[in-house]
Amino acid sequence: MSNEKEVTIYDLARKLNISVATVSRALKDDPVVSKKTKKKISDLAVEMGYRSNHFARNLRTQRTNTIGVIIPRINSYFMSSVIAGMENIATSEGYNLIISQSSESVEKEVANTITLFNNRVDGLLVSLTYDTDSLAHFDPFIRKKVPLIFFDRTADQKDCTCILINNWKAAYEATTHLISQGRRRIVHLTATQKRNVYIDRLEGYKQALADQRIPFREDYIIVGNLSQEAGAEAASRIREMQPLPDAVFVANDNCAVGCMIALKQMGIRIPEDIAFVGFNNDPVSTVVEPNLTTINYPGYEMGQVAARNLIDHLNGSSNIHSTNTIILRSELILRESSVSRQP
Amino acid sequence: MSNEKEVTIYDLARKLNISVATVSRALKDDPVVSKKTKKKISDLAVEMGYRSNHFARNLRTQRTNTIGVIIPRINSYFMSSVIAGMENIATSEGYNLIISQSSESVEKEVANTITLFNNRVDGLLVSLTYDTDSLAHFDPFIRKKVPLIFFDRTADQKDCTCILINNWKAAYEATTHLISQGRRRIVHLTATQKRNVYIDRLEGYKQALADQRIPFREDYIIVGNLSQEAGAEAASRIREMQPLPDAVFVANDNCAVGCMIALKQMGIRIPEDIAFVGFNNDPVSTVVEPNLTTINYPGYEMGQVAARNLIDHLNGSSNIHSTNTIILRSELILRESSVSRQP
DNA sequence: GTTGCTCATACAATCGTTTGCATATCGAAA
DNA sequence: TTTCGATATGCAAACGATTGTATGAGCAAC
Numbered sequence: 001m002s003n004e005k006e007v008t009i010y011d012l013a014r015k016l017n018i019s020v021a022t023v024s025r026a027l028k029d030d031p032v033v034s035k036k037t038k039k040k041i042s043d044l045a046v047e048m049g050y051r052s053n054h055f056a057r058n059l060r061t062q063r064t065n066t067i068g069v070i071i072p073r074i075n076s077y078f079m080s081s082v083i084a085g086m087e088n089i090a091t092s093e094g095y096n097l098i099i100s101q102s103s104e105s106v107e108k109e110v111a112n113t114i115t116l117f118n119n120r121v122d123g124l125l126v127s128l129t130y131d132t133d134s135l136a137h138f139d140p141f142i143r144k145k146v147p148l149i150f151f152d153r154t155a156d157q158k159d160c161t162c163i164l165i166n167n168w169k170a171a172y173e174a175t176t177h178l179i180s181q182g183r184r185r186i187v188h189l190t191a192t193q194k195r196n197v198y199i200d201r202l203e204g205y206k207q208a209l210a211d212q213r214i215p216f217r218e219d220y221i222i223v224g225n226l227s228q229e230a231g232a233e234a235a236s237r238i239r240e241m242q243p244l245p246d247a248v249f250v251a252n253d254n255c256a257v258g259c260m261i262a263l264k265q266m267g268i269r270i271p272e273d274i275a276f277v278g279f280n281n282d283p284v285s286t287v288v289e290p291n292l293t294t295i296n297y298p299g300y301e302m303g304q305v306a307a308r309n310l311i312d313h314l315n316g317s318s319n320i321h322s323t324n325t326i327i328l329r330s331e332l333i334l335r336e337s338s339v340s341r342q343p
Numbered sequence: 344m345s346n347e348k349e350v351t352i353y354d355l356a357r358k359l360n361i362s363v364a365t366v367s368r369a370l371k372d373d374p375v376v377s378k379k380t381k382k383k384i385s386d387l388a389v390e391m392g393y394r395s396n397h398f399a400r401n402l403r404t405q406r407t408n409t410i411g412v413i414i415p416r417i418n419s420y421f422m423s424s425v426i427a428g429m430e431n432i433a434t435s436e437g438y439n440l441i442i443s444q445s446s447e448s449v450e451k452e453v454a455n456t457i458t459l460f461n462n463r464v465d466g467l468l469v470s471l472t473y474d475t476d477s478l479a480h481f482d483p484f485i486r487k488k489v490p491l492i493f494f495d496r497t498a499d500q501k502d503c504t505c506i507l508i509n510n511w512k513a514a515y516e517a518t519t520h521l522i523s524q525g526r527r528r529i530v531h532l533t534a535t536q537k538r539n540v541y542i543d544r545l546e547g548y549k550q551a552l553a554d555q556r557i558p559f560r561e562d563y564i565i566v567g568n569l570s571q572e573a574g575a576e577a578a579s580r581i582r583e584m585q586p587l588p589d590a591v592f593v594a595n596d597n598c599a600v601g602c603m604i605a606l607k608q609m610g611i612r613i614p615e616d617i618a619f620v621g622f623n624n625d626p627v628s629t630v631v632e633p634n635l636t637t638i639n640y641p642g643y644e645m646g647q648v649a650a651r652n653l654i655d656h657l658n659g660s661s662n663i664h665s666t667n668t669i670i671l672r673s674e675l676i677l678r679e680s681s682v683s684r685q686p
Numbered sequence: 687g688t689t690g691c692t693c694a695t696a697c698a699a700t701c702g703t704t705t706g707c708a709t710a711t712c713g714a715a716a
Numbered sequence: 717t718t719t720c721g722a723t724a725t726g727c728a729a730a731c732g733a734t735t736g737t738a739t740g741a742g743c744a745a746c
Binding site: 402 | 693695
Binding site: 051052053054055056058059064073074075076077079080081083084087088091096097098099100101112115117118119120228254257261283284287288289299300 | 394395396397399401402407416417418420422423424426430434440441443444458460461462571597600604626627631632642643
């Protein structure tokens with residue numbers, strides 16, 4: 001009982017006195033097999049507890065029904081929501097996900113790429129590390145025409161779809177909002193200017209200033225790794241600025257929260273002295289006091305869209321060249337951290 | 344160039360005028376092949392860009408090098424940390440992870456189990472839903488002797504390893520701490536009493552009361568789904584209690600935070616009027632004001648241990664019968680939410 | 687020169703499917 | 717009765733590895 005042999009299509013065929021070819025076709029619902037035989041076969045399959053052998057099939061068909069995912073780290077609210085969305089779609093479409101973390105290390109990203117290539121994933125969903133410059137490690141996929149989709153932290157790669165929000169616009173709105181609240185000396189906390197998301201947010205911020213005829217100041221840009229600790233460090237620098245800035249726009253809620261807490265400990269009042277706007281709509285944004293104004297960034301939805309899009313490509317129901325960029329809706333959520341007085 | 348055929352061991356063999364058997368053995372570093380041939384072969388493999396075909400190998404060896412993971416939801420800080428830990432170990436050991444979410448639905452858990460069984464995973468790592476009663480859906484794995492490890496939300500299943508913290512002790516310490524701060528009317532927010540973690544925490548809480556001769560009150564136990572919203576609802580019920588409780592021990596930080604925020608809005612002071620202790624050491628616990636005393640629950644480490652343990656079983660380097668339960672260290676972290684006056 | 691032994695390599699079956707092509711069946715039209 | 721399409725089924729060759737068993741080469745001892 002415990003070591004029962006697996007049931008194969010040969011067993012089914014033998015029992016019914018038909019050929020394996022017919023069994024194989026019947027199980028795939030091939031119209032060439034008659035309804036009667038199909039029924040006989042599928043009934044017996046259930047009865048004998050047959051389950052198809054993915055390896056044999058994959059070996060034969062040269063497909064894996066597996067999607068590779070490479071992300072910087074999984075344990076952030078945003079990214080785990082993305083993964084949840086991907087899992088949701090993939091499972092319902094019969095695909096498996098192989099998830100690997102680069103931990104913000106380019107070498108690990110390259111290593112993961114190789115692993116996934118050797119696993120012969122059917123497609124790849126990628127969000128890059130802060131520092132990835134060269135995209136050469138994706139060449140093997142391109143050459144073999146394995147579809148590749150970037151999301152969130154994307155890169156310009158010919159023939160690859162990108163899934164994003166309009167970071168420029170989000171930052172523009174955030175900054176404009178701060179200005180509309182009477183703020184003029186607006187610091188921007190961001191990460192390395194290698195990645196689209198941070199470049200675009202900075203540009204949006206700059207444009208908002210320009211449109212309101214507020215001069216841009218290089219020393220108001222603080223670059224870090226956007227961790228909570230980086231936020232606390234930035235707080236010390238902000239504290240030293242003369243005159244004290246009256247607002248901070250942060251490219252990530254966690255970092256914003258770290259900065260807010262540190263400033264509050266220094267006796268600075270939020271939003272009276274300094275207003276804050278974050279990014280991502282992380283759960284902490286409704287816990288910190290005052291609640292943090294932020295940009296809603298739909299992670300779960302982004303994961304779903306990415307997976308759905310890739311699977312559509314794989315099924316041939318969409319052409320990878322037809323859609324090159326998908327922009328998801330995002331919006332500014334107003335909370336107390338940035339509003340000068342509540343209505 | 345773009346449609347180059349995959350290089351197989353046959354290609355290598357032909358080029359070197361030797362048999363595929365030798366090539367196969369050489370690539371596995373089988374000592375029976377001479378050093379000289381091995382070198383020739385591995386050099387050529389690199390040169391020609393050979394990569395082994397997992398499906399052919401799996402088909403032949405009947406192993407998949409894949410581990411299945413079933414969890415309630417991935418997008419919580421604790422669970423995404425667990426996954427990160429698992430990914431870390433699995434990747435370094437050459438295993439892949441297939442992660443599936445049950446979303447707290449027993450039906451989805453069963454469906455995922457079937458999917459993973461059909462995927463022929465080598466082993467399974469499971470954290471159960473709130474409501475899973477029967478474990479019958481795991482029988483196919485047991486029968487085929489596929490190792491099965493439960494973590495966090497575990498169940499008694501013969502021959503299965505469980506990985507946990509000592510929930511009883513953690514709750515006992517948390518409650519004792521509250522009592523030591525002069526609290527007597529301690530409410531406990533928890534989840535369904537079907538799962539070990541919540542049962543054990545309640546028992547620890549009860550025992551701590553008993554040891555301090557404080558009568559247990561059934562109406563101080565509030566059962567919910569431990570979401571932030573459930574915390575807010577609980578706050579309303581707590582508010583109505585006469586006399587007002589003076590402490591709350593919550594089985595989850597997120598829920599604790601929801602409850603604290605709601606109570607604060609009602610004008611109740613924390614910790615003066617009501618002290619709080621949470622569970623998990625989620626990042627929000629250091630953001631909420633006052634910072635939340637909690638139990639440190641090492642998610643990343645738990646994921647690593649679970650994966651390590653399973654892989655050791657699979658490699659035969661450990662016997663599944665030898666270790667039945669692994670208890671990880673946890674500890675009470677004191678913060679302002681429960682300490683009556685700071686030193 | 688034969689025997690015996692070790693070390694290295696080759697042969698060939700096997701794993702469970704898929705699929706192009708060939709074949710069988712059967713009723714209807716010629 | 718023969719012929720012709722359909723329609724349904726079967727044959728057999730892949731797919732790319734692994735591995736038990738057989739074979740061959742080389743060499744030392746007798």
